[in-house]
Amino acid sequence: EAGVTQFPSHSVIEKGQTVTLRCDPISGHDNLYWYRRVMGKEIKFLLHFVKESKQDESGMPNNRFLAERTGGTYSTLKVQPAELEDSGVYFCASSQDNGYYGYTFGSGTRLTVV
């Protein structure tokens, strides 16, 4: 089966611009998660979707970040306007259940804000 796919793999944008990251989870996985690692820090949870509903968005850093999952399939994470401190690697993960058997992560999107 296809794994979790993220687009783009790399993105370089200027401060103040908008960037949209996309995640395609494994087909049939109702649970979708976003994580990110900023420079020198640990990987941090951002939010969790169950189908199209946001189950937990406690990790979203501020209102410049907007995540959507229309139709309960793929998800997008928009950063508007981007700031320098948003630079890092954004990971998406999915699971069929509550993660008991582990989550499947994508390879991430490396975002650089200059």
Next chain:
Amino acid sequence: DAKTTQPPSMDCAEGRAANLPCNHSTISGNEYVYWYRQIHSQGPQYIIHGLKNNETNEMASLIITEDRKSSTLILPHATLRDTAVYYCIVQDQGAQKLVFGQGTRLTINP
């Protein structure tokens, strides 16, 4: 904050067993021990998990002490492709999110 403590780095010779320790002295009765790894430029990869019994799968073995305050991940015959950062995570099944620490950077040497 992560509820686990791991050494920041370890080395192991190719073909030998790699034993990665993890302390989780504040683990509660309903929390599982999960291990993930992140190979350079890839996303984290699930390895194994357990509650209180030792577990083994095709990738690794997990040994959990009887008091559950520590565990060891064992890669029985390490290869160069096992070079990665290994994360030990305790997780309540109701939480549905992973709390990553700094992990252990394991280097397998030829």
